Amino acid sequence: MDEQLQEGIEALRRAVSHMKRGVFFGGAGVSTESGIPDFRSQDGLYRQKYKYPPETILSRTFFDRHTEEFFDFYRNKMLCLSARPNAAHKKLAQWEEEGKLAAVVTQNIDGLHQRAGSRRVFELHGSVLRNFCMACGKSYPVSFVAEAEGIPRCSCGGIVKPDVVLYEEPLDGATLEGAVRAIRAADVLIVGGTSLNVYPAAGLIDYFEGDSLIVVNRGAPARAVPGCLLIDGKIGEVFSAL
Ligand code: NAD
Secondary structure, X not given: OOHHHHHHHHHHHHHHXXXXXEEEEEOHHHOHHHOOOOOOOOOOHHHOOOOOOHHHHOEHHHHHHOHHHHHHHHHHHHOOOXXXXXXXXXXXXXXXXXXXXXXXXXXXXXXXXXXXXXXXXXXXXXXXXXXXXXXXXXXXXXXXXXXXXXXXXXXXXXXXXXXXXXXXXXXOHHHHHHHHHHHHHOOEEEEEOOOOOOOOHHHHHHHOOOOEEEEEEOOOOOOOOOOOEEEEOOHHHHHHOO
């Protein structure tokens, strides 16, 4: 392990040792070590070739106009139901249990934080685990969507839509509010595994008023994070070394 990484880990260890109301703000990079591809890494979904760019397929307009193609992509590329929490998810759940971490704010839709044991999770972009009929509101498990052929249909005939926020759709107001409140009250903010490209999510870190802001990411995020300590490494490995 190089010296700079070692120093970063030591600084993170010190911050966590006196953390009382910490918040973790994360993205797809948190789950790559669980085998779920992110969007913008070298082997991320945005570097692969499709008939349409992923941002287009994952938009509400595309969902409404090409519903079958949406579900084809979604089932093949977005549903990774065999993935398990990695060291990063587990460490965050442990910190919550120890009373150090107040909340996880995530852009991920994979449900792995809760699976690792985290209880206070603000899922800014929803979850693949929740699915609702667009006509009658009936709830369906993810297995229903995974196993359906073509467009998943409710017993009433309506389309069963995953509770994930597509491009062009607004974020849930209560989730956003809870996330902002937690970040504002945090003494330590750890940002990890996110390129900070997707708004309004990426703007939430600006609500942080505490004094310890640490970014754990492979490479620097797209937007500058003033006053942060950047630890350039794999988040599962960094958290395991603590
Ligand atoms: P992104 O793909 O734009 O960026 C991921 C960032 O994480 C990159 O900077 C990359 O270098 C870094 N990274 C990758 N593996 C890492 C690791 N092991 N340790 C540390 N850093 C690592 O992802 P984003 O910023 O979350 O934004 C894109 C959108 O992706 C989000 O809205 C999210 O909903 C969606 N998404 C979610 C999942 C998921 O739920 N697991 C998967 C793919 C995309």
